[in-house]
Amino acid sequence: MAVQALGAAAAANESLTKAAAQPLAGGTTLIDLMKLDVMRPTAIVDINPLARAWSAIAPGGDGLRLGALARMSDVAANTEIQRSYPVIADSLKLAASAQLRNMATLGGNVMQRTRCNYFRDVSYENCNKRNPGSGCAAMDGVNRMHAVLGTSDQCIATYPGDFAQALIALDAMVEITGKAGTRSMPFAQLHKAPGTTPDIETALQPGELISAFSIQGRWPRSVYLKTRDRQSYEFALSSAAIALDVQDGTIRDARVALGGVATVPWRAREAEALLKGQRFDDGLAQRVGEAAFADARGRRHNSFKIALGKRVVARALQQAAMMEI
Amino acid sequence: MTAAAPGPKTNMGQPVPRYDAAAKVTGRATYASDMPLDNPAYAFLVTSAIAKGRIDRFDLDDARRVRGVIEIVTHENAPKLKESKLFSNGGYAGTTIQPLKSAEIAHDGQIIAVVVAESYEAAREAANRVKVSYSAAAPSATFDSPGTTTAAAKGQSSQFKEDPKVGDFAKAFDAAEVKLVASYETPTQHHNPMELFTTSCAWMGDNLVIYEGSQYVYGLKNGVAEQLGIDADKVRVVNPYVGGGFGSRGSMTPRTAIIAAIAKHVNRPIKLVPTRDQGFTITTHRAETRHEIKLGASRDGKLVALRHEGAEVSSRSDAYCVGGTKTTTRLYACPNVDSLVSIVRADRNTPGFMRSPPEVPYLFALESALDELAVKLNMDPVELRRINDATRDPIDGKPYTSRSLMACFDEAAKAFGWSQRSPQSKSMSDGDWLIGYGCAATCYPTLMAPSAARVRLHRDGRTRVEIAGHEIGTGAYTVIAQTAAERLGVPLEKVAVFMGDSDLPPAPVAGGSNSTASTCSAVMMVCDQIRQRLLKAVMPSDSLADKAKETVGISPAPSTQAGKGDRPLEIEKAFDALGVGVVEEYGEWKPDGAPMDSFRAMHNGQVRLVGGHQMKDQIAYAFGAEFVEVRINRFTHEIRCPRLVGAFAAGRIMNPRTARSQLMGGLIWGMSSALLEATEIDERNARYVNDNLADYLVPVNADVPGVEVIMLSEQDDHINPVGAKGLGELGNVGTNAAICNAIYHATGQRIRKLPVRLENIEL
């Protein structure tokens, strides 16, 4: 029903974020942005009636399936996920506040929009994301929270979420349901770097919904390290989602994803390559941190994120390597 | 007794639970915007998107088309209001910038239109559809911005009369064996009380009722009456509870008279609920400040020269100024002192009171500098303060009425475990975390103001106390009830207190931490009037000389001691002798040294605060010492503060439970002031950027795992009848310096600019 309602409302050539009809899950992003007059859908389609079918939290022998309408708090509290996918449990537990986690869904979470203050304040004309072609107020404004990776000369807004880093690190697939049926694609292809079209944030088309996420295998040696000004209830200044597969002291597989520093959920593949086939030591951890930020570009207030991000990666790798499993 | 309700020591009242505790936790406490209105219309503000320039044109067509819109008010059709002078110039306003008067824009977020509609949602929707064309000019944002002007505060600010000086600073500093010169900086901050800056206005014929969270109902009533050009007796301000003030509700803001006038115009009660971000620009804030401290000392640590220069940012129109040198030049014994305060004018809204307005920024500078001096002298920072402890005000030579600064340091040091500190910086750690210990002094002037009260006693002991005081979360209801119960000798449960209503007898602004001393002194005096009447009734007229009759039963000593040498009251007997149903007394109390016009000013909503360094022969301050542990993560550089310990002495503690809560909140805010809170300004356009509670950071529970408050016994018979010094603004002073001092201890790095963020730590 909801899918049909959305599909029916979706007009051709509409960009998703400007689409007349928006799905409503927990509402913790959508309603906020409507109050701020940033998003002004003419119709809201409540997708919560799909919860029965779309709320799976299903860790199994060969992988994990998570429904898009599963609540953040429920997933974070699942003991099997805590054991087999600590990076997922922690990325959710360290996000937002208890009240928000109780409301918010996984699908809504990955679709949350940037916290760039200029984007969220409609009294600023110049925001390419909100007003294509209008310029970017953050570029030379107050940009401490902004991105150093994946930026363009059009937009430097940070992708703010935590959970997406865990998904991209673990090579998750995202299942998309639309009028035409269901398709799957790598989660890494869901978000679009700003480039020349910062208003286009994901590969979803109007009328399409995320229905589930899936992950192959188990990742017990994984961590999510999140750095911020206060101890809780704040978006990351810099975070790292790390997953290692270590056998007999040798790293067989390694995943490094970064949050709080990039315009999209960020996988540091070149940095990962340094780890594969190696034995872990602190020097290696540092080199991986360096490599992860090799292409980073800082601005007036956010350059510190480059040095910080390197240390966060190195420390998170150490923590993952030291885990007793 | 529990940690939350510490057992009383000598000269402390009982830690009785809050008078309003049950009402608050069950949601029965009604705040201003909870007050029911009959068929209200809803207002939503439109605020300016530029900080300087003018409005060329409004396009209101889309807005008017929103269903339910009743009226859109702009400068083109706004009701005319009279000007109100600044509170310190004989007026009531916190700013003289009067919006909706012309097309001129003086600061970011100035009110430029008010949309009135049948529902809140319709008003907001229409407000979003108001289109404004501006001619923007380049604004000056803050320090160092082109176009600002700087001049000495003295001579331009009615709040700042004199730069304190004594001796010959220049000569003494030149000759000093050890010297320190250091500059410090504190940021803009916003109060962000939980309760938004709401206003409801309802007219009944010519009479106006205003429901608004206010720290000064008499000020607001008189101020709005003046702006509307009506008799003040026709205006009533009601707010039995205030959801936090912190200074933001101390003076009148422009919104109130506007809403009142529009309510009259549309002939409907109006309810305004501004948004959180609008709160950043339609009220006041703590201005950013800069300081240069020069200290000269002998090798054994004796201060010989001290100079404090401060600069504060204010608006173009108002020379608001906190001028904390009045405190920092008097805190330590030093024979040669110099100071200068200047004001930098920028295109900003006028700043205003924010919890401990002068002391928070100015003591940050002094207490940081003292720690730096201790390092130079290779001396324990507590000992440096002991060596320079003062018994007299070094500027005017007057004695302190009481001063327990070093006793506070000793108690707090013991509780904290200061002796476990290894004095070298970078010498303590625990796993991933570097550890630093730091400390600083706090102090706050003891202020009082004239206050009236009315008390009514029934034969069965039921007592009704009426006073237009303010419950801003401090525990005012509770301590007033305790004062009346003790003084009349009736059970606490029988006392009912009515506050937050300008139809009640006037009380001063809930600011400057004067409320307890002022309102309780007034209540105590009026209770004594009742005792006097009752005693006279039961005492045979020839049993005592008239003089004695006047005094028996009415001790001038603090209220704990009332009753000691006094005759207990036999209320029922006295009532029978008097032959009346109730005994009611009204009285007006004023502190020693209050100016001639005090009582008139009190009724007119103008405060005459006395005390602090302005007493005739003495100087009165409350003191404390704060110790903190900081931990800095060696990988992420995150800064955490697991322990805050403060010891405080503030004369009589009326209720150790509510006092502890105040001081604990203070310590937490002090920490926040050092590590989290700062309003960021976009220097290009002089606009506030992080104007919401996700980005304007305040501590969450996880940030304050350990807070310990110690209250010392202190008796002071020189300040006011109740013997209490204000302590609401004592807890959050000096904490910022203690934190930076601890960061230095942990890292060897001296940080002189607040807030300290992880990117400021270099390891």
Ligand SMILES: Cc1cc2nc3c(=O)[nH]c(=O)nc-3n(C[C@H](O)[C@H](O)[C@H](O)COP(=O)(O)OP(=O)(O)OC[C@H]3O[C@@H](n4cnc5c(N)ncnc54)[C@H](O)[C@@H]3O)c2cc1C
């Ligand atoms: C104060 C605050 C602090 C926060 N801190 C953090 C933090 O530290 N870390 C963090 O990760 N997040 C944080 N968040 C963000 C929060 O996690 C998200 O708001 C939440 O996860 C969104 O989920 P929701 O179900 O409420 O989404 P909604 O608000 O319902 O939806 C969000 C967006 O996604 C779309 N949408 C929803 N479901 C689907 C679907 N199945 N398919 C396609 N589109 C969909 C909606 O149309 C909407 O555009 C914070 C939020 C707030 C308000």
Ligand code: SF4
């Ligand atoms: S960074 Fe992006 S979102 Fe922020 S103002 Fe620039 S274009 Fe808009």
